[in-house]
Amino acid sequence: xxxxxxxxxxxxxxxxxxxxxxxxxxxxxxxxxxxxxxxxxxxxxxxxxxxxxxxxxxxxxxxxxxxxxxxxxxxxxxxxxxxxxxxxxxxxxxxxxxxxxxxxxxxxxxxxxxxxxxxxxxxxxxxxxxxxxxxxxxxxxxxxxxxxxxxxxxxxxxxxxxxxxxxxxxxxxxxxxxxxxxxxxxxxxxxxxxxxxxxxxxxxxxxxxxxxxxxxxxxxxxxxxxxxxxxxxxxxxxxxxxxxxxxxxxxxxxxxx
Numbered sequence: 001x002x003x004x005x006x007x008x009x010x011x012x013x014x015x016x017x018x019x020x021x022x023x024x025x026x027x028x029x030x031x032x033x034x035x036x037x038x039x040x041x042x043x044x045x046x047x048x049x050x051x052x053x054x055x056x057x058x059x060x061x062x063x064x065x066x067x068x069x070x071x072x073x074x075x076x077x078x079x080x081x082x083x084x085x086x087x088x089x090x091x092x093x094x095x096x097x098x099x100x101x102x103x104x105x106x107x108x109x110x111x112x113x114x115x116x117x118x119x120x121x122x123x124x125x126x127x128x129x130x131x132x133x134x135x136x137x138x139x140x141x142x143x144x145x146x147x148x149x150x151x152x153x154x155x156x157x158x159x160x161x162x163x164x165x166x167x168x169x170x171x172x173x174x175x176x177x178x179x180x181x182x183x184x185x186x187x188x189x190x191x192x193x194x195x196x197x198x199x200x201x202x203x204x205x206x207x208x209x210x211x212x213x214x215x216x217x218x219x220x221x222x223x224x225x226x227x228x229x230x231x232x233x234x235x236x237x238x239x240x241x242x243x244x245x246x247x248x249x250x251x252x253x254x255x256x257x
Contacts, residue, residue: 026053031068033100037061047100065100069161070111074118076169083130088169093118093149099157107156114153118163121148126165138165 028034028049036043036053038060047065055062076090095114097103103110125145126134134141145163153160 069096094162102157
C-alpha cells in the first residue's frame with residue numbers, strides 16, 4: 001500500500017511538472033511580439049518572438065503585440081473651415097507598432113488613443129484651411145496630418161505611415177452655389193474662346209486682304225472661285241459680286257460725264 005501511494009504521488013508530481021512546462025511554452029507568429037512582466041517589472045531587454053518563448057506561470061505576465069499595419073477609419077467629423085463653412089469629413093489612418101514595449105508601457109490602449117487623436121487632429125488641421133483649399137490641396141493636407149499624428153504617437157512606439165481624407169460632405173446650399181459657380185465659369189471660358197477665335201479670324205482676314213490688295217490677279221481669282229462656289233449650290237437665285245475695280249471705273253465715268 002505504501003509503494004502504491006508513493007507511485008501515485010510520483011505520477012501526480014510528473015503530471016504537474018509536465019503541465020507546468022507545457023503552460024510555460026508560448027508560440028509567437030512572425031508578426032507578433034511578446035512583452036513579459038516578471039513580478040510587475042519588465043523582463044529582459046527585448047520582446048520575445050517570433051518562434052518559441054518561455055513564460056513562467058504565476059510569475060510572468062505576457063502581453064502580445066501585433067506588428068502588422070492597422071487600417072483605422074476615422075468617423076465623420078464636423079469641421080468649420082477658415083471661411084466659416086460647416087462640413088463633414090472622414091478619413092483613414094494607417095499605422096503600426098514599431099516598439100512593442102512602449103506600446104504596452106507608455107499608453108493604456110494605443111488603438112483607442114490613436115483613434116481619438118486622429119479625430120481631434122482632423123478637426124483642428126482642416127479648420128485652418130478655406131473650402132477651396134480643402135478641396136484642392138488634398139495631398140498637402142494629408143501629408144500635414146500624417147506628420148502631426150506621427151510626432152504625437154512616437155512616444156507610444158507607434159508609427160503613422162499614411163493618412164487619407166476620404167469624403168467631404170458639403171451642405172446642400174453650398175453644393176448648389178458651387179454648381180452655379182462652375183456653370184458660370186464654363187460660360188466665361190466659352191465666351192473667351194469664342195472671342196479669341198473671332199480675333200484670330202479677323203487678323204487672318206486682314207492679312208488676306210492686304211495680300212490681295214498687292215496682287216489684283218489674286219483678287220480676280222478669288223472672285224472667280226466665289227462664282228464657282230455659288231453656281232454649284234442648288235439655289236433659285238444667284239448673286240454675282242461685282243469687283244471694286246469695276247465700281248471705281250464706273251464712278252469715274254459718271255463723274256467725267
